[in-house]
Amino acid sequence: xxxxxxxxxxxxxxxxxxxxxxxxxxxxxxxxxxxxxxxxxxxxxxxxxxxxxxxxxxxxxxxxxxxxxxxxxxxxxxxxxxxxxxxxxxxxxxxxxxxxxxxxxxxxxxxxxxxxxxxxxxxxxxxxxxxxxxxxxxxxxxxxxxxxxxxxxxxxxxxxxxxxxxxxxxxxxxxxxxxxxxx
Numbered sequence: 001x002x003x004x005x006x007x008x009x010x011x012x013x014x015x016x017x018x019x020x021x022x023x024x025x026x027x028x029x030x031x032x033x034x035x036x037x038x039x040x041x042x043x044x045x046x047x048x049x050x051x052x053x054x055x056x057x058x059x060x061x062x063x064x065x066x067x068x069x070x071x072x073x074x075x076x077x078x079x080x081x082x083x084x085x086x087x088x089x090x091x092x093x094x095x096x097x098x099x100x101x102x103x104x105x106x107x108x109x110x111x112x113x114x115x116x117x118x119x120x121x122x123x124x125x126x127x128x129x130x131x132x133x134x135x136x137x138x139x140x141x142x143x144x145x146x147x148x149x150x151x152x153x154x155x156x157x158x159x160x161x162x163x164x165x166x167x168x169x170x171x172x173x174x175x176x177x178x179x180x181x182x183x
Contacts, residue, residue: 005023005026007027007072007073007074008069010023010026010027010030010073011023011064011067011069011073014027014064014065015064015065024060024061024064027060027064027073028057031073031074031077032053032057034147035053035056035077035078035081036049036050036053037146038078038081038082038085038142038143038146038147039052039053039056039081039084039085041130041142041146042082042085042086042089042138042139042142043085043088043089044131048088051088052081052084052085052088053081055084055088056077056080056081056084059080059084060077060080063080071156075153075156075157078143078157079156079157079158079159082139082157082158086135086139089135122180125179125180125183126176126180128179128183129175129176129179129180129183130142130176132175132179133172133175133176136158136168137168137169137171137172137175138172139158140154140158140165140168140169140172141168141169141172141173141176143157144165144169151165151166
């Protein structure tokens with residue numbers, strides 16, 4: 001079993017060793033699952049999440065030598081994963097050339113075809129409610145609710161103020177409550 005190093009050690013090894021694959025593989029092992037679930041909650045579909053996470057790690061591989069370490073590695077990876085997910089969703093929206101309402105319906109249908117979907121279960125109703133949120137509220141809600149991420153860390157990832165994040169989260173929670181209670 002390969003020893004797990006702290007992020008600073010992994011970054012140092014990546015930047016200073018001839019064999020960059022070993023520290024990079026350790027970074028992937030350390031963060032792959034967390035990033036996958038962040039992406040999966042945003043893009044819904046497993047295959048799409050796998051495509052996006054591949055793009056994330058390709059970007060990380062290409063950019064890690066230039067990582068300035070102004071933020072934690074985790075924060076930087078989350079920012080890349082969030083941006084890649086939102087870019088993927090935006091690209092899908094453009095390629096589909098459909099209205100926002102039809103786009104929501106498309107993702108609702110994608111969710112409903114997921115294995116184990118049951119509208120009577122609260123976790124599926126929550127997912128349907130999250131789909132109705134605007135993109136920013138969706139990301140803020142998922143980082144706070146699922147990852148229990150502090151607003152300060154979220155602020156670094158999303159590059160916005162903690163006040164704006166708190167407001168987005170509050171609005172998202174209200175919309176989700178309304179959806180679950182009224183549908």
